[in-house]
Amino acid sequence: MKNFLKLIFIGIITCVFVSGCVSTPKGFLKLPENYLEKRQIEMRIYDTKDEGTIISSVAGVLQDLAFTLDDSETKLGLVVASKKADASNVGQKTIAFFADVLSAVGGTASNNMGNCDDVQIVKASVIIKPTLKDGNRTVVRVTFQRIVWNVNKQISKVETLNDPEIYQKFFNGLSKAIFLEANEI
Amino acid sequence: MKSLKNNYLICLISIFAICGCATTGNKAFKTSESQVELRSIQTRAFDMTDKKLMMQTVISTLQDLDFVVRKADLILGSVTGSKFLGNAVVAMTVTIRPRGEKQLLVRVNAQIGIRSVEDAETYQDFFNALGKALFLAAHKVD
Numbered sequence: 056m057k058n059f060l061k062l063i064f065i066g067i068i069t070c071v072f073v074s075g076c077v078s079t080p081k082g083f084l085k086l087p088e089n090y091l092e093k094r095q096i097e098m099r100i101y102d103t104k105d106e107g108t109i110i111s112s113v114a115g116v117l118q119d120l121a122f123t124l125d126d127s128e129t130k131l132g133l134v135v136a137s138k139k140a141d142a143s144n145v146g147q148k149t150i151a152f153f154a155d156v157l158s159a160v161g162g163t164a165s166n167n168m169g170n171c172d173d174v175q176i177v178k179a180s181v182i183i184k185p186t187l188k189d190g191n192r193t194v195v196r197v198t199f200q201r202i203v204w205n206v207n208k209q210i211s212k213v214e215t216l217n218d219p220e221i222y223q224k225f226f227n228g229l230s231k232a233i234f235l236e237a238n239e240i
Numbered sequence: 241m242k243s244l245k246n247n248y249l250i251c252l253i254s255i256f257a258i259c260g261c262a263t264t265g266n267k268a269f270k271t272s273e274s275q276v277e278l279r280s281i282q283t284r285a286f287d288m289t290d291k292k293l294m295m296q297t298v299i300s301t302l303q304d305l306d307f308v309v310r311k312a313d314l315i316l317g318s319v320t321g322s323k324f325l326g327n328a329v330v331a332m333t334v335t336i337r338p339r340g341e342k343q344l345l346v347r348v349n350a351q352i353g354i355r356s357v358e359d360a361e362t363y364q365d366f367f368n369a370l371g372k373a374l375f376l377a378a379h380k381v382d
Contacts, residue, residue, distance in 0.1 A: 079355050083325050084365040086372060090304040097303065098382065130314040131295055180309040180321075184296050187380040194382045196300070200308045200324065213324040215306050 096219045098196040099226045101233065106132060106183055108236055109193045113181050116225065116232040122179060132183035142175035142203045169207040177201045177216070179225075197225055273358045281360040283347045284367050285339055286374070291317060293377065294344050298334045301366070301373040307332060328353040346370065 087093070101109060113134050114124060122136035151167035158165040179199050186192040199221060203212040271278060288294060291314070298319050299309055307321035307330075317336040322329055332350045339345045348366055350357040357363070 079352055079357050079359060079362075080325060081359065081362055082365065083323075083330060083352075084305055084350070084362050084369065086304060086365075086369040087306070093304065094300075094382075100382065126311055128312045128314060131292065131299070131312050133299070133309060133312045135310055178308055178310075180303075182296070182299055182303070182309070186382055187377055188382075196303060198303050198306075198308045200322075210327070213327060213329070215308070215323060 093217075094196070096217075096222050097198055098194060099229070100186060101193045101195065103193055103233075104185060104191050106185065106193055109183050109195060109233065110134065112229060112232040112236045113183060113195065115236060116228040117179060117181075119228055119232065120225070122177075125178075134181045134183070135179070136181075137176055137178045139174060139176050142172040144172055147171050166207075170205050170211065172203050172211055173206045173208075175201050175203040195226075195229065197222065271356065271358065278358060279347070281358075281363050282349055283345055284370075285343045285345050287342060288344055288374075289338070289342060291336055291338065291344060294336050294346070295319060297373045297377050298336065298346065298370065300377075301370045302332065302334070304373065305366070305369060325352060 103109065110129055110132060114127075117124065117134070117136045120138065121140075122138040124134065124136045126135040127133060148168065148171050151171050154167040155165055177199055178201070179197060181195065181197045183193060183195050186194055199216040201212075201214060201216060202210060205211040273281070286294065295312065295314065295317065299312065302309055302319065302321045305323065307323040309319060309321040311320040312318065319334045319336075320332065322331045324330070330350060330352050332348060335347045337345050337347075346367075348363055350362065350366075
């Protein structure tokens with residue numbers, strides 16, 4: 056009995072120590088080494104000082120890409136938007152399906168299909184400001200992040216989108232939108 | 241044996257007493273640092289007066305650090321953004337307000353998941369990054 060109580064006591068002490076050791080991660084606000092490269096990917100400079108046209112073109116291209124505007128502060132040139140989209144992947148679903156079938160054949164239960172990606176929300180944040188050098192041109196910088204839910208409605212992935220292709224696509228759309236706005240289309 | 245039973249009873253009663261006292265509302269207002277100490281690690285003064293330029297530089301810094309800016313307000317001088325760290329969300333608010341006629345005060349507060357960041361080193365990392373962005377801005381690099 057005494058040993059049992061001793062065991063419980065040790066257990067409690069360990070729990071207290073373990074919970075006391077929870078610390079917040081460090082170093083997450085350190086500047087990454089490639090931050091200037093990242094700026095190049097996320098940024099384009101347009102040869103106009105008409106910030107108003109660029110801001111409405113940004114809103115226009117976001118609408119073209121089926122985003123809805125969440126917030127804006129035009130005095131600072133900020134536009135925030137988000138979009139809900141399909142995140143399912145046929146390849147991932149096929150593998151999950153066969154894994155489920157195999158485990159069923161083996162007599163065990165599994166739910167790989169439930170862990171497949173289903174929907175995603177992509178958030179975009181765009182900053183429009185005059186160039187620092189002469190103020191005669193306009194800088195546009197965009198950043199994207201996404202949250203992915205699986206079929207079981209659990210969050211399966213959260214990430215910042217760093218694929219240059221996505222950014223290129225956005226800026227191609229923006230160039231077209233600036234042209235369309237200029238021609239009042 | 242009787243004393244052992246008594247011990248158990250006392251244990252049970254204390255557990256109930258502790259559980260009964262648990263209100264979780266005040267947990268949201270708990271900080272481990274004092275108010276003054278917290279302000280000193282979260283705030284820096286900069287020798288510049290252009291609030292808009294400072295806010296745009298803060299936004300650039302947040303973007304350099306992988307944050308997506310969610311909200312900003314020029315009059316209030318606030319910028320809010322978030323980024324992901326593994327599966328946790330890091331949320332940050334930066335406020336900029338004038339101090340006297342020649343300086344701007346920048347205050348940052350960050351939260352990871354449900355935990356507030358109260359560690360001086362982390363805030364210093366942010367101010368180092370902001371310092372670099374201000375240097376680039378001073379040299380007219382967008």
